[in-house]
Amino acid sequence: MITLASDFGTPYPAAMKGVLCQRTTAKLIDVAHDFPRQDVRAAAFWLREVLPYFPPATHLVVIDPGVGTDRHALVVRAGEHTLVGPDNGVLIPVAKRLAGDGAFDTYTIDETRLEAVTPTGNGAPSSGRATAQAPSRDGPASNTFHGRDVFAPAAAAVHETDRDTFADLEWLTPLETSPVALELPEAALENECAHGEVLVVDDFGNVITNVPGDFLAGHDRIAANGTVVPVGETFAAVSPGERLATVGSHGYVELDVNQGRGEAAFGLEAGEQLVLEAVGEE
Amino acid sequence: MITLASDFGTPYPAAMKGVLCQRTTAKLIDVAHDFPRQDVRAAAFWLREVLPYFPPATHLVVIDPGVGTDRHALVVRAGEHTLVGPDNGVLIPVAKRLAGDGAFDTYTIDETRLEAVTPTGNGAPSSGRATAQAPSRDGPASNTFHGRDVFAPAAAAVHETDRDTFADLEWLTPLETSPVALELPEAALENECAHGEVLVVDDFGNVITNVPGDFLAGHDRIAANGTVVPVGETFAAVSPGERLATVGSHGYVELDVNQGRGEAAFGLEAGEQLVLEAVGEE
Amino acid sequence: MITLASDFGTPYPAAMKGVLCQRTTAKLIDVAHDFPRQDVRAAAFWLREVLPYFPPATHLVVIDPGVGTDRHALVVRAGEHTLVGPDNGVLIPVAKRLAGDGAFDTYTIDETRLEAVTPTGNGAPSSGRATAQAPSRDGPASNTFHGRDVFAPAAAAVHETDRDTFADLEWLTPLETSPVALELPEAALENECAHGEVLVVDDFGNVITNVPGDFLAGHDRIAANGTVVPVGETFAAVSPGERLATVGSHGYVELDVNQGRGEAAFGLEAGEQLVLEAVGEE
Numbered sequence A, B, C: 001m002i003t004l005a006s007d008f009g010t011p012y013p014a015a016m017k018g019v020l021c022q023r024t025t026a027k028l029i030d031v032a033h034d035f036p037r038q039d040v041r042a043a044a045f046w047l048r049e050v051l052p053y054f055p056p057a058t059h060l061v062v063i064d065p066g067v068g069t070d071r072h073a074l075v076v077r078a079g080e081h082t083l084v085g086p087d088n089g090v091l092i093p094v095a096k097r098l099a100g101d102g103a104f105d106t107y108t109i110d111e112t113r114l115e116a117v118t119p120t121g122n123g124a125p126s127s128g129r130a131t132a133q134a135p136s137r138d139g140p141a142s143n144t145f146h147g148r149d150v151f152a153p154a155a156a157a158v159h160e161t162d163r164d165t166f167a168d169l170e171w172l173t174p175l176e177t178s179p180v181a182l183e184l185p186e187a188a189l190e191n192e193c194a195h196g197e198v199l200v201v202d203d204f205g206n207v208i209t210n211v212p213g214d215f216l217a218g219h220d221r222i223a224a225n226g227t228v229v230p231v232g233e234t235f236a237a238v239s240p241g242e243r244l245a246t247v248g249s250h251g252y253v254e255l256d257v258n259q260g261r262g263e264a265a266f267g268l269e270a271g272e273q274l275v276l277e278a279v280g281e282e
Helices: A012-023 A040-053 A092-098 A146-159 A163-168 A262-266 B012-023 B040-053 B092-098 B146-159 B163-168 B262-266 C012-023 C040-053 C092-098 C146-159 C163-168 C262-266
Strands: A002-006 A028-032 A058-062 A073-078 A081-086 A105-109 A172-174 A188-190 A193-201 A207-212 A221-224 A227-230 A243-247 A252-257 A273-278 B002-006 B028-032 B058-062 B073-078 B081-086 B105-109 B172-174 B188-190 B193-201 B207-212 B221-224 B227-230 B243-247 B252-257 B273-278 C002-006 C028-032 C058-062 C073-078 C081-086 C105-109 C172-174 C188-190 C193-201 C207-212 C221-224 C227-230 C243-247 C252-257 C273-278
Touching: A002 A012, A002 A040, A002 A146, A012 A028, A012 A058, A012 A146, A012 C028, A012 C040, A028 A040, A028 B012, A040 A058, A040 A092, A040 A193, A040 B012, A058 A146, A073 A092, A073 A146, A073 A163, A081 A092, A081 A146, A105 A163, A163 A172, A193 A252, A207 A262, A207 A273, A227 A243, A243 A262, A252 A262, B002 B012, B002 B040, B002 B146, B012 B028, B012 B058, B012 B146, B028 B040, B028 C012, B040 B058, B040 B092, B040 B193, B040 C012, B058 B146, B073 B092, B073 B146, B073 B163, B081 B092, B081 B146, B105 B163, B163 B172, B193 B252, B207 B262, B207 B273, B227 B243, B243 B262, B252 B262, C002 C012, C002 C040, C002 C146, C012 C028, C012 C058, C012 C146, C028 C040, C040 C058, C040 C092, C040 C193, C058 C146, C073 C092, C073 C146, C073 C163, C081 C092, C081 C146, C105 C163, C163 C172, C193 C252, C207 C262, C207 C273, C227 C243, C243 C262, C252 C262
Parallel strands: A002 A028, A002 A058, A058 A081, B002 B028, B002 B058, B058 B081, C002 C028, C002 C058, C058 C081
Antiparallel strands: A073 A081, A073 A105, A105 A172, A188 A193, A193 A207, A193 A273, A207 A252, A221 A227, A221 A273, A243 A252, B073 B081, B073 B105, B105 B172, B188 B193, B193 B207, B193 B273, B207 B252, B221 B227, B221 B273, B243 B252, C073 C081, C073 C105, C105 C172, C188 C193, C193 C207, C193 C273, C207 C252, C221 C227, C221 C273, C243 C252
């Protein structure tokens, strides 16, 4: 099985699927292709929360604002899963999660030695390739779409290869440095107060914080940046349109509105600082 | 085959797919994940119109504003199909359709006896689970994402089980009461006049009413809430940008604009009342 | 393998998938269902650029503003691929590309002789079929959804048929006339100046022109409609928020903004005329 995640919208993911289908009969499953554009942190969060629910698989991840630069292209072996994507941190939180308490192995892709992607027919896209500002070089057909030209062929190839023999692939080399780091922020907890941050806002408008859900235990109300709201075990603990704090499906405190949009009601968006204070009875 | 329908947007459906793939190799087909949020009636309409085109399958449906409350979680056996979703009426119109003139069987899921969903790795979402306002209880990892923690595992399990032996599954019990009812409204017809309602507006902006298409037979013009428009057999019966009434692909009268948006042109949205009058020659 | 492309949004593509799954076990891959509504040219461009990356497959294409009129429904055999869709030009650029330097064969579908689509259960959509303005006739259940009632069953059937024996299918007849033509415009190049056009704007906001990428070779700046911007080999060649010209993944000059939206910054949209002038050092 190969999963696909990107910030591409459509129809670019289909070109990746075509390349994959040319090289493997693996089942393809979309994770999402509408991650916030070039938002490495948001994608890193979602991948960490979603990919662990899959059985062992190859995960193709292309959130890649540095496409075409000299950033590395990576293959990461984490637990029983394999991740393929750019070296910008997007793979790191999920790699740690998938590896459990163990380490993960990181390889770098030599894109000049990957089998080239060749579309059917005449007038192939590479025919108009610019050589502006750069001497001709070996490499992928495009400088702007490595999802199609580098990551998809690499994902298909590693999916078709025994995971214990990645080192035998001539285009794959153990990364000698550390991959680019990305740490999702952790909340600071003291007594009845949590200093945290909004990690993401989901498609429902739920404000997902980095405060562990246990913070709510034993309280019936909290203050979020000074606004007091009830603690509910379900959205329906309050009337439609009313605000609440609850433990979301990721185990964190979420600030929500029953059948409404929490981010509008609380005036919060991803990356904003947040203070939660327990005000209810313990 | 398992189909998936929800109002989740992304990437929550991927977590459900991961859980399914851990437990079954069934082909997965998306029906839609952008149904109007928490709009049980709209989803009920679309499921009734779309699912009957599938071969016998298991259909996972999660439009669930009451998630985490004591609403039942259902498995419905209707004709050769199996439906899995919340007991809020969303499954009923399609269950009736799929059962043809027969009855359908309804079971309730005991979520405390379902095999638990366990993600790979450390820091699993359930670790931060709140116990706020409630003593610890057996149950799913989350109170807000039963699609992942209840409905997906249940769908995988019933898909892997002979439909005649559902009663043998220890976590499935025949529902002793009636499921929550949901009737899509029917138009009242008298002579040359129909009193109906807008069921939904589709992604093209077509206004789909509950007036049977036969109402248009023999007429070349109708009045919709007083506005006279031509009756056309195809969108192209009128010029681009012009309004018309036609028989849509669901068999109902639709109010449309050729290559434009009917809901804007007619000023109508889902749930609004509508009077259609035949004014053309019969 | 069958790919699906349309301008349907959701959930109409699911009805097509149900029909396909009733008739074939082929793997189904979505190309896109959010192509600009009824925009035959935009879809023709994207299909030409994306479908050649697939292995030999059947491609179901429904961008069909003339649905229900007497426009033909086509099956096109191009290279090792088969295309199914309306005769409005949308299939032509990709057919030429897939056929390489060869010709492609075009057949027309007699929809009255196709096996009818029959949903499960009672109250089937066709029950309310209008006969307004037309005597009853043989044909598909709907006049507005040939994706479900004509193209999907045709795609399933040709997918299950040896490509050399299409002529044996009683509902398929070699097209005696030429299919409706559609030529994507080509840029006029003279010395250091290109007179071109915006073909499409992609989901990132990148302005994709029809000027071949080679135009940029050896230049470090160009003027686009008079605005001078640097030529970059990658988006990251300029700072985030800065404009550039680059060679996109289709081999054409694109006008982009690093991590921003080119169409807004350049004030250009699909179909607009464009003059590119080389102003940098050669």
